[in-house]
Amino acid sequence: MSTEKKIDTDSLCYYITQKVKNVRFELNSTQAEFAEKTGVAKSLIGKYERRVHSIPPKTLEEMAKKLSKDIENFFPESTNCISSEDKKSFDLVQTLKRIKDWKARDAVCVLTRFLSEGIQISKVTEEIRPISYQMVQKAKGWRFARGRTQMEVADKSGMPHG
Incomplete structure (x- = not known):
């Protein structure tokens, strides 16, 4: 059993890592293939998906550019929570x-x-x-x-x- 602290599932970091993982699945890529496409080490892709590390903003921005995705795709849609x-x-x-x-x-x-x-x-x-x-x-x-x-x-x- 790992003693590494995991990213909270209610956090924005978790949401972003899940969106990145979903993009990997959409591309039908393995972690190694996805790492090559995004320029991020395979070991980091695994840590992001296991919730061990959150994706730094600069890395997310670079990943989005290399994947030809708008950075907004990785964030939740804004909801109007006030009357x-x-x-x-x-x-x-x-x-x-x-x-x-x-x-x-x-x-x-x-x-x-x-x-x-x-x-x-x-x-x-x-x-x-x-x-x-x-x-x-x-x-x-x-x-x-x-x-x-x-x-x-x-x-x-x-x-x-x-």
Whole structure:
């Protein structure tokens, strides 16, 4: 029994090696004949097929050229695994990332949320304000709840008025 670690059957490397093996079968070639056609050592062809080694990208590219195959033939077909709604959201996020001015980006985000979710605009703008602003608002609420003036709080905390 071999102690060599095998390529995981759920990996892309496994898929590619299986596609290469299928091409060899389609050509009705032995490993030795296939090695000669592709310019890869016979021992490596065997290791690829036994899942001992994965095929390096450069080697795969050279094999595809020598076999007159498009490199895309060795990869799985792309499947659309996200819904059209998620795709729209993803595209919007990618577009927003291109806006360099963070204030403009935040404004666009607020407007987008407002339009897409029907949220009250005041609630959304509160969520994106800087933390310093939010802290000031909390302090103001604390001050009002205790019936203190700005002057009283400033004198007790040693902070400037206002």
